[in-house]
Amino acid sequence: MNLDAHVVVRRPGFDINVEIQGQAGDTVALLGPNGAGKTTCLRAVAGLQPIDAGRVLFGGIAVEDPSQHIRVPASLRDVGLVFQDHLLFPHLSARDNVAFGLRSRGTRKQQARATATAWLQRVGIGDLADRKPRNLSGGQAQRVAIARALVTNPSLLLLDEPLAALDAGAKMTLRSELRRHLEAFPGVAVLVTHDALDALMLADTLVVLDEGVVVQRGTPEQVSAHPRSDHVARLVGLNLVRGTANGTVVTTGSGVDVVSATDSSGDVFASFRPSAVALDTHRPTGSQRNAWRTRITELAPYGDVVRLHLEGELDLVADVTPQAITSLALDIGDPVWAVVKATEISVYPA
Amino acid sequence: MNLDAHVVVRRPGFDINVEIQGQAGDTVALLGPNGAGKTTCLRAVAGLQPIDAGRVLFGGIAVEDPSQHIRVPASLRDVGLVFQDHLLFPHLSARDNVAFGLRSRGTRKQQARATATAWLQRVGIGDLADRKPRNLSGGQAQRVAIARALVTNPSLLLLDEPLAALDAGAKMTLRSELRRHLEAFPGVAVLVTHDALDALMLADTLVVLDEGVVVQRGTPEQVSAHPRSDHVARLVGLNLVRGTANGTVVTTGSGVDVVSATDSSGDVFASFRPSAVALDTHRPTGSQRNAWRTRITELAPYGDVVRLHLEGELDLVADVTPQAITSLALDIGDPVWAVVKATEISVYPA
Amino acid sequence: MRLLAPAALGLAFLALPLIGLLVRAPWATLGDRLQDPSVVQSLRLSLVTASTATIASLLVGVPLAWVLARTSFLGRSFLRAFITLPLVLPPVVGGVALFLSLGREGYAGKVIDDWFGITLPFTTAAVVLAQTFVAMPFVVISVEGALRATDSRYDEAAATLGASRWRTFTRVTVPLSLPGIAAGAVLGWARALGEFGATIMFAGNFPGKTQTMPLKVFLALQTDPDAAIVLSLVLLAVSITVLAALRERWLTGAGV
Amino acid sequence: MRLLAPAALGLAFLALPLIGLLVRAPWATLGDRLQDPSVVQSLRLSLVTASTATIASLLVGVPLAWVLARTSFLGRSFLRAFITLPLVLPPVVGGVALFLSLGREGYAGKVIDDWFGITLPFTTAAVVLAQTFVAMPFVVISVEGALRATDSRYDEAAATLGASRWRTFTRVTVPLSLPGIAAGAVLGWARALGEFGATIMFAGNFPGKTQTMPLKVFLALQTDPDAAIVLSLVLLAVSITVLAALRERWLTGAGV
C-alpha cells in the first residue's frame, strides 16, 4: 500500500504544509528540529488531527480530503502509531495493552494474548507482561508501545521517536528488530527521530522539516552527504555554512571566507567533517588553508577523540586527538584558531 | 550542600540498592540499561518514593531514614526534578508552569512570571510562554520541564533524561546551557541519561547501575576508558568482552581467544574501539592478529565511516571506511572476518 | 491543616444530626423492629428497587454522560441543564409528572396500555421508574464530570489500534473513569434508596408491593415518631453496610 | 449507535415526565404567577439559599473529598459510606435529626443558644443548613470520584517544586478536577434548590424568610395542582437557565 499525504494544518503563527510519499515497503524518516511539525504530520496521517487542506491517500484512495468532505476515522485507517509519550492504557497490563489492537481487529482472546506475549519477548520484556504501565520504567513502557503498534501488522506504521527512551543496547537491538520488521513490511513506515543512526539505518527516504515545511528530501546518502539545514548537519555530524560562492571562495553572511578546492558560484552550502578541523593557538601560515578565529565553548572526550564546540567567526564542532589538546594545553574559554584544508570542504548549491 | 544517599527499594523480583554520593558542586551521572532503577533512585532522593532501608542525607542531615522514622516530605527537600515524562501541569501555561516553583517558594507573581519568561527564553521557547502544554511539541515540553526544575535554584537537581526529546541542535545548546548552569551550581546534580555525550560533558562522576546495583563508579575518563559492563561499552562506543586471562590471551566464556599485547591473569575485561576493527573476506595470515569469524547484521553509513554490527564468535561493532565496504563488496548477511591488532586491545581486571 | 480543618468541619456537620438521631433512638425496640416481617419486607423491596433503578440509570446514564462529555453539538449545555431538572423538581411534582406521562391517562402510558396491556402506576415497576427518574441525573452528571477529567488521548490511542467507538467506550473510557462512575452509582443508589415523594405519588404506598422503607418511615412518623427514627436508622445501617463493602472493592479493583 | 441508542433512551425517559408537565401546565396563568410578588420572593429566596448552601458544601466538601481520595486510613470506606447517609435518610427524618442536634432543644443547638444567643430553627440560616445537609454528600462523593480519576503524579510534581499541600491542592488538584467539582456543585445546587422535606421540618414555612419554591409548590399542590405545576415549571425554567449559562463557562474555563 502506498502513502501519498499532503498535510496542511494551520497553527497559531505558522502553517504546517508537508507532502510525504512512500511506496509500498518504503520507510520514510521525518527529521527536523523540535516543533517543526513532525508529530502533527503523523497525527494527521493517522486521522487524529483533521487537516485543513491537502489530502491523504492510502493506496491511491482518499482517506481524508477536506475539499470533498472525506474523513475516514482513525479506527478504520489500519495504522499503527507509536505515540511520542507512549500513551499506554494505564488500566491494562503490558500484555493487554499489546493485545488490545488484535482484540479490536477480532482476534480471539487466547490467541491475542499469546501473540502479545511473544511480541513482548521480542522487545525484551517478556517477563513484565503482567505489569501495569505505572509499574514500568520509561524504556520498558516504550518497548510496550512499540510492540503494541507493530503487533497488528497495520498497513501503515507511524513511529514517533520510538527509540528515544531506550538504553544504548536496547536501542541497537530494537533498531535491528525494527529494520528486520520494516524490511519484510509490505506497507509504508514513517519514522520520526532525532537520532541520525535511526534514520540512516532504517529509512529509504529522509524528509527534513523546518517550521512546517520540507527543507530537504532525499536518500540517506544524499542528505547526509549534502545537508541543507543546520539541523541535518548537526544530526549527521557535519559542520555546515551557507554563503555566496565566487570561484573557490564562499563568503558567509557575516563576511567570513571559506575556501574550497572546487569552483562554484551563487548561493551555496559548504560542509566539512569535525575531524577535518585542526586547532592551533597561533594563526597558521600556509596559504592554502582556512583559518578562523574562535573560542572553545565545550570540550569533552568522545570515543577516541575529544569533541570541541567552537564559537567565533564560524561556529564549529571539531574532533581532535587527546594529544592535540594536551600539547596545546587547551581548555574551555581559550581562544583558538580552527584550521581546515580547502580539500576537506565540500561545496554544493543551496 | 553534599548528597549522601543510600537508597534501598524493594521491587517485585529484585531490590534496588544504590549509594550515590556527591560533593557540593558535583554532577553525578546515573547510567544503566532500562529498568536498572535510575528513575527509582531519583524519586527516592526527591522524596516521592519511600525507601525501605538505607538513608538519604542532604548536607549531612537525614531527610529520610526509615530506621529512625525520619521522612521529610518532598515539598520541603528543596530539590528540582525533571521528570522522565515531563509532567507539566496541563492547566497552566508554559510560563505559569515555570513560575510555579518560584510562587511556591514565595516569589511575587510579577517577579515570578518575569523570571519564568527569561528562563523560557534561555531554553529557546520564549515565544511559546502562553501555550498550554498540550499545544507544545514533545521537545518544547521537555524544555519547559527543564526550565521549571532549574528556575528555583534548588540545592539538589535531579534530571531524568532531560535531553531525550530534543533535536540535535537543541541538545547541543541545552547541554551547554546545563553545563554552564551546573558549573556555577553550588549543589549536587544527579543526571540520568542514555546519551554518552551528556554524561561525558556534564558529569564529574559516573555511577553505572544494572538490575538495581552499582556495577561501576568513576570519573568519565576512567569509566569510558575501562567500561565494566556491556551497557557502558555500548554507550561510549567500545567493544567489550569478558574472559579469563592467561598471559596475553583472554579466553571468553564460549572459548574464543582474544590476544592482547600485555600480560595479565584472572578474570578480566578486554575492550577495543570499533575503528580498530578491520574486515576481510578471507582469514588473515599474520600471526600477531585477532581474527574472528562473523556475519554482518547491520550496515549503515555513519558520519565519515560505515558502521557495521557483526555477530559470530564475538558480537562486535566495527567502523570501517566506505571504500573498504566497496572493495570487499560487503552487504548485510555476508560472512566476514573481523580482524583486530593485539596492540589495540586494552585489558583490565574485572 | 488548612485542608483537614474544613474537612473535619464538613464531617462534623454531617455527623451532628445523625448523632442526634442515634441519641434519641429508642434502642430497646430495635430488636422488635428487625423481627417485624413487614420491616424486612420493606427493606428488601427498597434494596431491590434501588439497585434495579441504579443499574437502569447506569445503563442509559453512562452513555448519555459520554455524549455530553465527548461529543459537541449545539445545545449541549442546555441538554446538560435539562438533565438536572429531576433534581430540582419537588419529588411530589415529579410523581405528578410521571402520572401525566406514564400514568394510565398519561400520553405515553395510554400507548403502553393499548399496545402491551400494561399499566405502570401503583406497581413495583412504578417504584423503580420513580427512583430511576430521580437517580439518573446523579449518575449522568457525575459520570460526565469524571469522563471530562480523564484524558481523551487514550481514546485516540484506542482508535489507532482499530477499536470501534463502542469498544473504546467499554474497554478504555469506562475503565479509566471507573472511580467517577462508581461515585455516580453510589449517589444514584443512595438517592433511589431514600426516594420518597415521587414514589408515594406514582406508585402509592402498598405494603409488599410499593411500600419502600422511606414510605414506611413516613407512615411511622404519623403515629410513632420514635419508631420512624428506628426505621430510619435501620435503613441507614443497611445502606452504610452495603456501601462500605461495595465501594472500596470497586475503587481498588479499578487499579488505575 | 450502540452508545447513542441508550443515551437517547435515557434522555427520553427523563424528558417524558417533563413533557407531561409542560402539556398539562395551564400556561394562561403563567403571566399572573410571575407577577405575584410572593412567587418572586420565594424564587429569590430559593436561589440565594441554594447558592449559599452550594458554596458552603464546596468549602467543606471538597477538602473532605480530598481526604477520602488522597489519604488512606483505617475506616475510610466506612467514612465514605457514612457521608452518603443524608441521601438515604428520608428528608423529613433529616429535618428531625437537625432538630435533635441543632434545634432549640438539640444537644448542639442548646450550646449555641447559651453561648451566642442564636436559635437556628425557623430562620433563613436554617434553610441553608438543611440544604447543605442534603447537598454536601453529592459534592463530596462526586468530587472524590473526580479526584481519584485525576493523575496524582501532578501532585508529586507540585511537591518537588516546593508547593505545600495546601498550595498543591488549590493550584493543581482542584483545577485538574474542576469538571468533577463543577459536576458536584451542579448536583449539590440542584438538590439544594429542590430540597423540601428537611427544610420544611427544620426551617418551617414562613413567606419571605423560609418559604422556598418547593415549599410553595407543595402547598399549592394541596389545593390547586395546576398552580403547583406552573410554579414547578417556573422553578425548572430558572434552574435550567442558570445551569445552562454557568456550566459551560466553568467547563471550558478549565481548559484542561
Add this chain to the structure above:
Amino acid sequence: DSSGSDKSTLTVLAASSLTEAFTTLETQYESDHPDIDVVFSFDSSATLAEQVTQGAPADVLATADEDTMKTVTDAGDAAGTPQIFTTNTMVIVTPPDNPAGVTDVSDLANSSVKLSLCDETAPCGSAAKELLTLDHVNATPVSFEPDVKSVLTKVTLGEVDAGIVYASDAHTAGHDVSTVQITNADQVVNSYPIAVLKDAPQPAAAQDWVDLVRSSAGQKVLANDGFGAP
C-alpha cells in the same frame, strides 16, 4: 405473607391521620371477611385524591377534608355520594412541660410564644385560622406547616411552644404533648368523608368497609383515637 392467592384484596386509600384507627378496624374486618385482605395506602389527602383521579386501583377513599374529596367526586371517580364518617376538632398542643405557659388561646397572641400552624392551603390551616378569627386572637406563627403532623412533630420535639392540631393528633401523641382546649372549638369542625370508588374492583367489600367504619363499633374505635362523631 398475607397476600395469599386465594384471598382477594380490598384497597383502602386513607388520610394518614386515620392510620391507627383504620389499622385497628382491619383486624375486625378481616375476621368478618376471611376471604379478603385489606391493604391500606396512607398518605396526605391531596396525594390520594390525585392518585384516584390518575386511576389508582383502589376501592375506598377516606380523606381528612371535604374539599379534596370534592375534586374526586367532581372528576366522577366516586360511586355515589361520599359520607361523613367522623369529625375532628382543633386543640392547642404544647410540649409536656408547657415552657411558654400557654393556658388559653389568647396566649397565642403573645409574640414570645413560638407558634406553629398549618398553612391555609391545608384543611387544618384553614380551620385554625377560622377559629383564631372567631376568638379574636391575632397570632403570628413562626411557620405555616403543610400538614398537621409537621406541627405536631415540632411541638413534641420542643422546638415550638405551641401548635394547633386536631384532637385526634393530640390523642395519638399521648404524653409527648399537653393539650389545651380552645374556646369555640366546637364551632369549627372538620369532617372526614369516605366513599366507594367508581372503579372499585371490590365494590361490595368496599361498601362493607364503609359500613364498618360508620357502625357503632367503628365509631368507638375512632372515638378512642380522639375523633368526634359525624
